[in-house]
Amino acid sequence: MKIILIGFMGSGKSAVGRPLAQALGLALIESDELVLRKSNRSSINEIFKKDGEARFRELEIAAAKTLRHTANAVIATGGGAVMNQIILSYLKNEPKTVIIYLAAAFATLRRRLRGDQKRPLWADTRQARILYQLREPLYRHYADITVNRDKT
Ligand code: S3P
Numbered sequence: 001m002k003i004i005l006i007g008f009m010g011s012g013k014s015a016v017g018r019p020l021a022q023a024l025g026l027a028l029i030e031s032d033e034l035v036l037r038k039s040n041r042s043s044i045n046e047i048f049k050k051d052g053e054a055r056f057r058e059l060e061i062a063a064a065k066t067l068r069h070t071a072n073a074v075i076a077t078g079g080g081a082v083m084n085q086i087i088l089s090y091l092k093n094e095p096k097t098v099i100i101y102l103a104a105a106f107a108t109l110r111r112r113l114r115g116d117q118k119r120p121l122w123a124d125t126r127q128a129r130i131l132y133q134l135r136e137p138l139y140r141h142y143a144d145i146t147v148n149r150d151k152t
Contacts, residue, residue, distance in 0.1 A: 001024070001026070001071075001072060001096050001097075001098070002070065002071060002072065002073055002074075002075065002091075002094050002096060002097040002098070003020065003024075003026070003073075003074045003075070003097075003098050003099075003100060004075045004077060004088075004091050004092070004097060004098070004099045004100070005017050005020075005074065005075065005076050005077060005100050005102060006077050006081060006082060006099060006100070006101050006102070006139050006142060006143065007079065007101055007102035007103065007104070007139060007149075008079045008104070008106075008109055008131075008132055008135060008136075008139070009079040009109065009113060009116075009119050009121065009122055009128070010104070010108075010109035010110075010112040010113040010116075010122075011079070011102040011103070011104050011109065011149055012102050012104075012112075012149055012152065013076040013077065013079075013102060014028075014030060014076050016102060016149075017030070017074050017075075017076040020074050021073070021074040024074070026072055026073050026074050027072070027073045027074070028073070028074050028075075028076065029067065029070070029073050029074070029075045029076070030075075030076045031060060031063050031064065031075065031076065031077045031078050031081065032044055032076075032078050034063035034066065034067075035047070035056065035059045035060050035063050035078070038059045038062060038063060039051070039055075039056075039059055043118070044056070044118065044119070044120065045117075045118065045119075045120050047059070048120040048121075049120070053120075053121075057080070057083075057084060060078060060080070060081065060084070060087060061084055061086055061087055061090075064081070064086070064087040064088075064090040064091050065090050067090065067091060068090040068091070068093040068094075069093070069094070070094070071094045071096070075091060077091070079121075079135070080121070080135075082135055082138040082139055082141075082142055083135070083138070088142055098144050098145065099142050099143050099144045099145070100143065100144070100145045100146075100147060101139045101140065101142070101143035101145070101146045101147070102147055102149045103139065103140075103146050103147065103148050103149060103150075104148070104149045104150050105150055106129055106132050108149070108150045109132070110125065
């Protein structure tokens with residue numbers, strides 16, 4: 001079985017992915033880690049700063065492509081995975097794939113990510129809110145299951 005976790009920055013994709021993968025006896029694969037490995041950079045921030053967001057997205061697509069035949073895993077995507085249709089089609093390639101949307105209000109995410117320095121697209125809260133509004137319907141569109149994470 002393949003479980004794909006989608007959701008905005010701070011929704012808990014890695015935090016939920018870890019125990020979920022462990023409980024199901026599956027590997028946890030983090031898209032950002034694969035991207036980092038492909039990049040020769042030391043952080044996501046550095047990729048954005050030195051290579052630009054477009055390069056990050058290319059690497060994100062390439063990372064998803066390597067996972068298209070992965071049949072048994074929990075995959076924690078980056079928050080922007082829903083912006084490129086090709087990413088979800090690679091990830092959904094296998095039958096028995098379930099996409100779980102970890103949903104939370106923007107105010108919840110802002111509380112969780114207060115002081116975060118690791119996410120380039122979180123640096124400007126106003127821009128982040130616009131991105132959130134843009135992506136929210138996409139997360140819902142792709143999700144097989146939506147789990148509300150406001151109370152955690
Ligand atoms: C991004 C989210 C990040 C990371 C990159 C871009 C986004 O992952 O992939 O900074 O576009 O929302 P998390 O959702 O794990 O923070």
